[in-house]
Amino acid sequence: MIRPLRRRHLQIWSALCVLIPAGIVTAWFSIKRPLHNGVLQPAAAQALPNIIFSVEQKDYVVRLRSSDTLPEQLEWINKNILTVPSAVIYETVAGGEDVKSADLIGRIEAKGNYYFPLQRNSIKEKPKFILYDFIHEEIIDSLNFRP
């Protein structure tokens, strides 16, 4: 390697030494909070005993579940593979339309059962769940829960 190139390498990596950690920190802190302790994989959680409310669509069944001790739970059963491969679920309150102010609950993809613990007291707040395509930035479906 020639001397100017050695110098250029060192300059580039000195810059990356600042940029990459800055990127990691920024990205980490901009992750929507509820996702930090959310559960994605179907096998990782089990259904709570009581069904509070249930909505059935063509491709999926969505239920709000609870138990005496644990926080409420969202059960999402994909009957078929979603035609949108990049879907996440947001929770907001009735009338809320914007995902920016909604809580990110988790991500769903293949067929199967998904269980997500919910942070807020959903029964009282008449929750609304938004199925959202984050690649195309489109709302695919809105589910209003009115127990």
Added chain:
Amino acid sequence: MVVQVIILIVGIYILGGVLFAVPFVIKGVTEVDEGTHGTKLGFRLIIIPGTIVFWPFLLSKWIKSNKKHD
């Protein structure tokens, strides 16, 4: 709209590259670089993607080498 126009321009550029690549790998390459005399088919095929991308540069090199020979 802007994206569509850019994609169209890139598409035309690549089409130009594809058209240029055919005569270049058959004939032009030996005039531009004497090290390519007698090279086999494998080598000619492996430089095709690069030829499609860098075709204006190779075209000017080809023209220059032609002028030198004249």
Added chain:
Amino acid sequence: MSASYQAVLWNRQKKHYDWLIFAFCTSYLAVFTSVTLVYNPQVTFETLLIRSTSTLALLLLHVILSIGPLTRINKKFFPLLYNRRHLGVTMFCIAAVHGLFSILQFHTLGNVNPIVSLFTSNTRFDSVSAFPFQALGFFALVIFFLMAITSHDFWLHNLSPKVWKTLHMFVYLAYFLVVMHVLLGVIQYETNPVFVIILVLGSGALITLHLVAGFQETKKDNIKFHLQRESFVMVCDVNDIEEDRAKMFCLDKERIAVYKTDGKLFAVSNVCKHQNGPLGEGKVIDGCITCPWHGYQYLPHNGQSPPPFKERISTYDVKIEESKVWVNPVPYPEGTERPGAIITINQKEEMFV
């Protein structure tokens, strides 16, 4: 070397190297697939392919980028560098599968051109958590593509080494784009912190390696040689140099390699004509100075590649006085024959005093 081109230069070592890459990649994909199917049996083929290829390409990219500084820290890593290009092209192919299937999976369902959809479906450039991260991956892939298609020596010669090297330096921009692609993409939507941990460890290791190697090299370049006499500079003792090896000294702008072979010392430019490899870190094989990067060879006394090859490097005057080595940093034109400096028995014996 540059007598005539072949499609791929395969020799025994390179074949071993390539089989190793192939075996590693296939076993990685097999293990990834099996583990995913155990924990998430409903996963679709496309998703599995997108995820396995993305992680494999990222892993290979880290390996590729660590080879350079590793060889500068320890010569033992040179064999890894010898065939780094094949590793690079492999990494591009795997990343391309990831890119292609991601576009198929995410952008071909609508009636918009998939590439247009890639850039227009999400335009929230002001957001961090919803940033259009796919565009970052796309641009990184374009850089890897340009590097892969120009990886043949034909392009090195015809684009000129300067342009070629500049183009290939863009790999660092591509690496940064890939890191941001992962950070703003999968990390924003996945719960598993393992992605962040792997990325922190990987990029941390790379940054450390490059900075350590970089500062070491700068230190070597900045060593001052104070003893000067009639345009000659004293660089070291004759016994500091091992037989058939060299020591490098940066006397002016660029390093000079002083080789000891066959009872003589020869001084030549440290810069290989092929890809600017460090000739002084190589050794004399079959009477030729052999570059540690890709095995280009030069005769020590005149800096010329043995026929039919045509590469030539600068030579320098070197002399020995009382076992001290003196080098004149003014280069002779490339390929000029120099007599070298004969090492007398006295100078050799001083080793054992």
